[in-house]
Amino acid sequence: MRPRAVGVPRAAIGIAVIAAVAMAVPVVALLARVDPGRLPELLTSDSALTALRLSLLTTSVATVICVLAGVPLALVLARCSFPGKAFARGLVLLPLVLPPVVAGVAVLSAIGRRGLLGATLEAWGVELAFSTAAVIIAQVFVAMPFLVLSVEGALRGDDGGDDVAAATLGASPAQVFWRVTLPRLAPALAAGTVLVFARALGEFGATITAAGSLQGVTRTLPLEIYLQRETDPDGAVALSALLLAVAVVVIVVTYGRQRTGPWRRRPGPDPASVEWAAPRPGAALSVRAVVPERGVDVELDIAAGETVAVVGPNGAGKSTLLSVVAGVVHARGCAVSVGGEAVETAPPHRRGVALLTQRGHLFGHLTALDNVAFSLRGPDRRARARGVLRRLGAETWRRRYADQLSGGQAARVAVARALAAQPQVVLLDEPLAALDVASAIDVRAALAELLEPCTVLLVTHDAADLSALADRVVVLEEGQIVDEGSVPDVLTRGRTTYVTHLGSSGSY
Numbered sequence: 001m002r003p004r005a006v007g008v009p010r011a012a013i014g015i016a017v018i019a020a021v022a023m024a025v026p027v028v029a030l031l032a033r034v035d036p037g038r039l040p041e042l043l044t045s046d047s048a049l050t051a052l053r054l055s056l057l058t059t060s061v062a063t064v065i066c067v068l069a070g071v072p073l074a075l076v077l078a079r080c081s082f083p084g085k086a087f088a089r090g091l092v093l094l095p096l097v098l099p100p101v102v103a104g105v106a107v108l109s110a111i112g113r114r115g116l117l118g119a120t121l122e123a124w125g126v127e128l129a130f131s132t133a134a135v136i137i138a139q140v141f142v143a144m145p146f147l148v149l150s151v152e153g154a155l156r157g158d159d160g161g162d163d164v165a166a167a168t169l170g171a172s173p174a175q176v177f178w179r180v181t182l183p184r185l186a187p188a189l190a191a192g193t194v195l196v197f198a199r200a201l202g203e204f205g206a207t208i209t210a211a212g213s214l215q216g217v218t219r220t221l222p223l224e225i226y227l228q229r230e231t232d233p234d235g236a237v238a239l240s241a242l243l244l245a246v247a248v249v250v251i252v253v254t255y256g257r258q259r260t261g262p263w264r265r266r267p268g269p270d271p272a273s274v275e276w277a278a279p280r281p282g283a284a285l286s287v288r289a290v291v292p293e294r295g296v297d298v299e300l301d302i303a304a305g306e307t308v309a310v311v312g313p314n315g316a317g318k319s320t321l322l323s324v325v326a327g328v329v330h331a332r333g334c335a336v337s338v339g340g341e342a343v344e345t346a347p348p349h350r351r352g353v354a355l356l357t358q359r360g361h362l363f364g365h366l367t368a369l370d371n372v373a374f375s376l377r378g379p380d381r382r383a384r385a386r387g388v389l390r391r392l393g394a395e396t397w398r399r400r401y402a403d404q405l406s407g408g409q410a411a412r413v414a415v416a417r418a419l420a421a422q423p424q425v426v427l428l429d430e431p432l433a434a435l436d437v438a439s440a441i442d443v444r445a446a447l448a449e450l451l452e453p454c455t456v457l458l459v460t461h462d463a464a465d466l467s468a469l470a471d472r473v474v475v476l477e478e479g480q481i482v483d484e485g486s487v488p489d490v491l492t493r494g495r496t497t498y499v500t501h502l503g504s505s506g507s508y
């Protein structure tokens with residue numbers, strides 16, 4: 001069910017209709033000029049078929065190259081910081097604004113006989129200029145920016161929270177890329193691929209400049225149309241209609257998938273439930289979090305199996321402390337050890353620490369069940385995942401995707417996913433904040449039981465969490481520990497205004 005859209009101003013609708021008609025007129029005019037009687041003969045001429053074959057071949061190869069090279073390029077531009085990044089980005093996107101003929105001259109200057117790489121290529125016995133390879137190079141050069149723009153835009157638009165969640169569930173950077181980042185990018189990648197294909201298919205200026213017009217070698221369909229325009233206008237019209245049809249088919253095939261909503265992986269068969277075994281006992285945690293740019297300077301030791309609640313006003317540094325333990329935030333003065341082993345230089349997936357943030361970050365392309373099974377191994381992983389969901393009272397929604405769950409339901413599934421990973425240390429950042437009162441009571445009770453053997457660092461603003469879950473409480477203010485002790489002691493002392501309010505909030 002789609003929510004009703006907010007109304008659109010009448011003027012916008014009027015202008016949109018005029019714009020759509022203006023875009024449609026040339027296409028209709030072209031189709032009107034096609035002579036259906038002569039179409040088979042015109043389209044099956046030797047020159048037309050040769051040009052079509054060459055166009056489809058070069059465009060397909062160029063599209064594959066753009067996808068294989070463009071996705072890593074977009075990833076680096078979106079996610080890495082390095083000197084000269086703005087310049088590198090400008091360079092990659094430059095062909096977008098270059099006149100195609102200039103792009104062709106640039107390609108020829110690189111691969112031509114007297115070009116920058118010409119002598120080296122010749123020494124290797126490779127001659128690229130005016131070859132089919134030159135057509136592909138020209139197409140890649142002009143089309144690549146479309147893919148980079150689409151994918152980089154999608155990457156910049158998200159905060160990388162899903163990737164962090166996956167890493168703290170034990171996924172290596174390569175697994176995060178294949179299992180989480182790429183599926184999330186699928187719609188942008190599909191859109192970018194269509195644009196690349198369309199741009200490469202229609203490429204003319206750069207191709208004729210860098211590769212010439214040799215029949216069967218470099219004369220692609222747009223070049224054939226241009227040449228036929230002089231000698232056989234009807235043939236040119238027929239070929240134009242053919243190019244139009246190919247472009248429409250590509251767009252329909254690719255965008256057709258998107259009409260069914262976001263990309264989702266089809267779930268496997270519904271598994272039988274396997275009773276969830278008790279969580280693995282936790283390990284001792286020791287952390288020194290010194291992050292001057294956030295004003296945080298905290299040292300904390302937690303015994304194996306202990307649950308420590310961290311409380312404090314907004315901006316006190318609670319989430320930063322958790323991020324340091326998880327390996328998401330790094331600073332020179334930080335040290336973290338899990339089970340006596342120093343892990344501050346280890347990447348998040350090697351720390352044995354699961355981080356559950358306020359937003360949960362369920363993976364949108366997976367069902368609730370497959371989210372929970374994400375970190376599990378073995379043939380019965382989905383059955384065990386169902387057992388964990390059952391323990392959290394979330395089994396009913398196992399076949400739903402993240403966008404089909406309410407905030408509270410998603411929070412339960414996210415808790416199940418974090419606990420299923422059996423981490424040595426569990427980091428919970430306000431895990432119950434999205435739940436209604438009744439659900440919070442249920443999940444809190446389940447957590448109290450399930451977290452019993454675990455080492456837990458829990459950030460909360462709710463006094464009910466303290467009494468139900470915490471063995472000890474630590475109070476943070478402006479990045480420093482200002483009090484710590486047993487829950488009743490700290491709340492009774494009420495050393496800060498925040499703690500006084502927390503103690504009198506009624507839920508304790």
Ligand SMILES: Nc1ncnc2c1ncn2[C@@H]1O[C@H](COP(=O)(O)OP(=O)(O)OP(=O)(O)O)[C@@H](O)[C@H]1O
Binds near residue numbers: 293294295312317320
């Ligand atoms: N990504 C960031 N870059 C720079 N500074 C940040 C970033 N995230 C948080 N900070 C700053 O670090 C300090 C601690 O923030 P943090 O999110 O750890 O507080 P918090 O106690 O978790 O707050 P809340 O209860 O609102 O979640 C704040 O001053 C905040 O402005």
